Amino acid sequence: MTTPNTTILIVEDEAKMRRLLELNLGDDGFKTLSAEDAEKGLQLLQSSTVDLVITDLKLPGMSGLDFLQAVKRFQAALPVVVMTAFGTVETAVEAMKAGASDYVLKPFSLDEMRMVVHKELDVRRLREENRSLREALQRRYQHPNVVARSAKMQEVLATVERVAPTNSTVLLGGESGVGKDLVARAIHEKSRRASGPFIKINSAAIPESLLESELFGYEKGAFTGATTSKPGKFELADKGTLFLDEIGDVPPAIQVKLLRVLQEREFERLGATRTIKVDVRLVAASNRDLRAALEEGTFREDLYYRLNVVPIDIPPLREHKEDIPDLVNLFLSRLADESARKITRISPEALNILMNHHWPGNVRELQNIIERASALATGPVLEATDIHIDSQRSRPADSSSSFLPEGMTLEQWEDEMIREALRRANGNKSQAARMLGLSRNALRYRLSKIGIADEPEKEMES
Ligand SMILES: Nc1ncnc2c1ncn2[C@@H]1O[C@H](COP(=O)(O)OP(=O)(O)OP(=O)(O)O)[C@@H](O)[C@H]1O
Numbered sequence: 467m468t469t470p471n472t473t474i475l476i477v478e479d480e481a482k483m484r485r486l487l488e489l490n491l492g493d494d495g496f497k498t499l500s501a502e503d504a505e506k507g508l509q510l511l512q513s514s515t516v517d518l519v520i521t522d523l524k525l526p527g528m529s530g531l532d533f534l535q536a537v538k539r540f541q542a543a544l545p546v547v548v549m550t551a552f553g554t555v556e557t558a559v560e561a562m563k564a565g566a567s568d569y570v571l572k573p574f575s576l577d578e579m580r581m582v583v584h585k586e587l588d589v590r591r592l593r594e595e596n597r598s599l600r601e602a603l604q605r606r607y608q609h610p611n612v613v614a615r616s617a618k619m620q621e622v623l624a625t626v627e628r629v630a631p632t633n634s635t636v637l638l639g640g641e642s643g644v645g646k647d648l649v650a651r652a653i654h655e656k657s658r659r660a661s662g663p664f665i666k667i668n669s670a671a672i673p674e675s676l677l678e679s680e681l682f683g684y685e686k687g688a689f690t691g692a693t694t695s696k697p698g699k700f701e702l703a704d705k706g707t708l709f710l711d712e713i714g715d716v717p718p719a720i721q722v723k724l725l726r727v728l729q730e731r732e733f734e735r736l737g738a739t740r741t742i743k744v745d746v747r748l749v750a751a752s753n754r755d756l757r758a759a760l761e762e763g764t765f766r767e768d769l770y771y772r773l774n775v776v777p778i779d780i781p782p783l784r785e786h787k788e789d790i791p792d793l794v795n796l797f798l799s800r801l802a803d804e805s806a807r808k809i810t811r812i813s814p815e816a817l818n819i820l821m822n823h824h825w826p827g828n829v830r831e832l833q834n835i836i837e838r839a840s841a842l843a844t845g846p847v848l849e850a851t852d853i854h855i856d857s858q859r860s861r862p863a864d865s866s867s868s869f870l871p872e873g874m875t876l877e878q879w880e881d882e883m884i885r886e887a888l889r890r891a892n893g894n895k896s897q898a899a900r901m902l903g904l905s906r907n908a909l910r911y912r913l914s915k916i917g918i919a920d921e922p923e924k925e926m927e928s
Pocket residue numbers: 611612613614619640641642643644645646647648649753793796829830833
């Protein structure tokens with residue numbers, strides 16, 4: 467039943483109990499790792515492979531329940547058995563709700579603990595077998611720069627993989643900051659054109675009068691100021707990929723010209739008679755609803771169908787929050803590479819705040835918040851107090867369509883207000899409670915619901 471090297475992490479502050487568990491589990495052929503508090507436990511979890519965790523619920527510093535939640539967030543499938551004192555069944559129940567696999571009430575017999583451990587490891591093995599079976603049937607897609615743990619982002623990467631080797635035009639859709647640029651590059655990198663150029667042009671950032679010459683180039687004397695000849699983006703992208711960002715902003719006169727290039731793969735520079743042929747793969751993106759633009763008549767239908775050969779819609783971050791922990795780690799490791807200071811991880815409370823935000827600015831907003839937070843952080847861990855979410859930006863862009871910020875539920879809005887009150891009160895809970903018209907107990911309850919730990923020291927000061 468016990469496979470060699472099955473490792474059990476024991477988190478228990480009482481030295482005697484820890485030693486007893488180590489010895490007994492060791493006798494059963496398990497490898498054990500021990501920690502006297504949750505912080506140390508988390509470190510061990512990150513530095514070694516662990517198959518099961520046994521933790522006391524009453525620990526100095528971070529509570530066993532918070533520890534459990536942190537473990538579950540990092541490794542959802544890892545079984546955690548909690549130990550709790552007789553007479554505190556409520557906490558055991560709370561732990562089960564938070565994802566504990568089972569609990570034992572103290573004092574317990576070592577046989578009882580052994581039985582629970584073996585049972586949990588068996589369940590885990592079965593689950594793993596199931597998963598590897600499933601994975602054998604359904605592969606996962608990966609790209610070094612794209613976090614895609616969630617099913618929704620997996621779908622995006624699956625399409626990227628399928629379309630990249632072809633020459634098909636791709637139309638990327640999605641709100642601002644969802645990763646359209648990133649996916650456009652991923653398509654290029656996975657294509658046979660990867661060694662060729664990747665050229666980007668943003669139609670919204672270039673004045674209409676310049677857009678045409680930027681796209682197609684010009685000959686000397688084509689217009690006042692054209693003192694030399696210049697190739698356009700289409701020429702520069704030859705044998706590579708041209709990324710047309712904000713395609714919805716291309717004015718009608720240029721839409722016609724784009725249509726021609728898409729159909730015939732040829733064009734002339736401004737002021738030239740010579741026709742230029744290019745071998746370019748086109749990826750277009752729009753964060754506006756192009757269909758609406760079609761109906762309004764501001765975007766040509768024929769061009770739309772030429773562009774929309776393979777549509778890829780990138781979901782807003784609030785629809786794939788499972789990717790937040792990986793995104794945070796990616797951004798932290800990039801920041802660590804850039805600066806001398808190393809922030810190695812994020813506290814569970816801080817991560818909780820990020821998991822509960824509704825992200826109107828999507829991944830870009832998350833990236834900005836992590837950058838700001840790590841500039842403020844003083845230690846190697848990003849704490850909840852380092853996270854500053856700009857609530858101004860979270861307000862609805864268009865208050866006529868909904869009175870809650872886009873994509874936010876009433877509950878999320880309430881959480882946001884509670885955090886805002888805490889920020890304004892500089893963490894003083896009594897003051898925050900007054901601002902919210904809540905009793906301190908009511909605030910404490912809500913804070914525990916959104917995963918902000920109760921720090922008694924601060925309460926004492928007030
Ligand atoms: N899945 C992801 N994995 C890793 N990084 C991501 C992911 N999605 C977005 N990013 C990062 O978030 C930032 C914003 O993404 P990007 O610029 O591609 O968004 P966009 O959709 O093009 O936004 P806009 O519509 O404003 O142009 C970039 O730094 C990008 O690298």
